Amino acid sequence: MDALRFLQLDVFCDQPGGGNPLGVVFGAHHWSAQAMQRFATWTNLVETTFVLPPSLDGASYRLRIFTPHREIAFAGHPSVGSACAVLHEGVAEARDGLLHQQCDAGVLPLRVSGTGREVVLAVQAPAAQVLRTGLDADPGLAGLLDGIRLGPLPPAFVEGGRRWWLAEFADEHALRGWHPDHAAIAALAHASDSLGLCVFARSDDPAFGLVVRAFPAGVGIVEDPASGAANGLIGAYLAQAEPEGPLASGYHVSQGREIGRDARMSVDIDGDGTIWVGGRSHVVVSGTLDWPSAVDA
Template sequence: MTPIRFLQLDVFTRFAGGGNPLGVVLGAESWTDARMQRFARWANLVETTFVLPPSRSSASYRLRIFTPYKEIPFAGHPTIGSAHAVLETAFAEAQSGRLVQECLAGLLPIQVEGDGPARELFVAAPASKVLIDGAPARARLATVLSHLDLGPLGCAFVEGGRRWWLAEIADEAALRAWSPNHGAIGELARATDSLGLCVFARSQTEPAALAVRAFPAGVGIVEDPASGAANGLIAAFIAEREPNGPLASGYRVSQGREIGHDAEIGIRFGGDGSVQVGGQTQTVIDGWLRWPE
């Protein structure tokens, strides 16, 4: 059994233990889908990725992303973390400060800024659209949000690579102190074929402009310490509703503090209306794995 390279990373953080864990496997070109899924289930991380040679000449590498239960087309923290692993292991090199990831969501450009532990990587989030908003969205979330007061953007059901329910909460302290009904969020996720609920509040007390909490009950996760794709959808929602608002020039997100993490996620807006999500990644484990057929 030939050993192959395996890294475990912490994504969206300046220090190990502060972000969202990710497993990255390199050299699994001969593995079957079932073998990849079995390893992802054993690793039992939010996501495990497999870095493969690209099938398209314009791509730097190809990426497959697995939760412990299924393969998914795109997620933010696996994309940023895997790009970090590609650079750390010299699997591919950035060209003119850019990598191109090939995945089930298409070809995704990744901007590379800096080097080593302080390096920041940014990916363009998939285009998004609002499926439900206004009074119908508020009615659907009334039970789940219970006593929380909504902020100016209210709530919506959005899609962009993945589906999330979003809600702006009026008060950051109330958001951080909230003890949600996880059973109700799970029912909502299953009924609407979505990941679950992502809530956010504007911050007046720290450098991060937004505090975010994400509850992806649709994939069996109670609370996510850092959610790249969800933050991309929040950013697109904000840009659509407040194109000239105080967050229009980009901002930083604080997420995960309530579950012992302290992730930092950067949001940028392109002139074409695109959203870029990024941050730093730290390598925690760099070694070899042996996994049977």
Template structure:
């Protein structure tokens, strides 16, 4: 019988990397969207990053690398369990929080510049620690020519709002669908298999439904479904909120230049996304991040 290889042999040569698990868009731990962050990830190639993101099974995991473009403070790559994304909101906000907490970068006049697949993106930083707020300027959202019938059918018999459904590309491609009211959004039970098939057919990452909330502390309620990536529902989603804001801006239908959205209560969370559209029409999204887990990772 051949000797059995020691399971520690492979682990002994695996790089030990600083690892954090954060809660993004959360005023306290447990309210937002979890994010895995691997610092100093130069030893990992894309295949290793994808494998780790699939194993962690978080909606996204980000990997921090040295910048390659002038003007950038750091670079990150973002992976869902199934694919790499050029941009995502909660990884951008959360990763900035992580590199600041670990002293890897310092803001210049309250600003950082992130390098990612979508290019160089500026970030605003306010405050320190758990009360720190980070806002990232999302890539400009483009409305794509696409048919919405399959996506709308996956939502079932639900009352729609006045805006037509639109496919918005701001790095990932989100279907943005307005529903009639907050109750319609919170009570929605979509056909996730049909939705996943629709997403795969048009290359969209998922479907973001929203409604206006007159009289509530938040201007919008949002839910985001990503079944084609193995994520039935994402708790709190920066890029989806940015896509919705871009669509509202294009239709001159913003609730205000600055507002907040509520997302995640259907999953036991209570995320708050802060959204602003500046004078140039650029969408900024952000909020608070909580550090929940710190340690080292062998992969």
């Protein structure tokens, strides 16, 4: 049996209980991918990560990210939460205000501001590209959004670390009260090899500029309480479509209230279009993990 460090965090929230849970394992350098997947399936968290020594120059650490079903190249909330765990455990220190995370999407910088319980981290989202736009971009999209009054931007299929369908609602209230066809979202996700559908609406609330809901049926999740990668793609889409718009330099996001959470994220957009998605994380559980890593079945 291996005695390893295990932390569980709540990511993208001002107070524990409002964000997206994450499990982080330290010391599993010798585990196989099958053993990591087996443990991630057992935790049944949206994602579980494994912090490993870096193998590329300039990286602070290496991260492998698993859903309960498969390994993924990148995700926002595991990146931000794992960076918080790395700082908590003293595995790496920020240099010039940055950590550098090695993952299957490359070496991605994370901005670090504040210290201790007040630390705020933001991950640089992978470069994004809009693959298709319009209600006719996929046969299943129009039916899924039938009856919804859409916002000024057309629905879009966007890729950048992850692939998501995005749709803007014209009204925040309609978005918060929407009851989507989850089977239709799953069919759309599997047909397009994407995570699923992420919908957003502009808000007049002074605390946040966008309200977001994400339905990653492609990885078996009904609704996500806080979606870093999806919010990065929304930011990239807004920056490309409305370079002079009111949200073009960044904004705050509210997500998760519809499922009993209250996640808060910041999306910062640099002048060159680089997207940073960030927020606070909280270590909720810190302890020792005993797990039979030799059993890969």
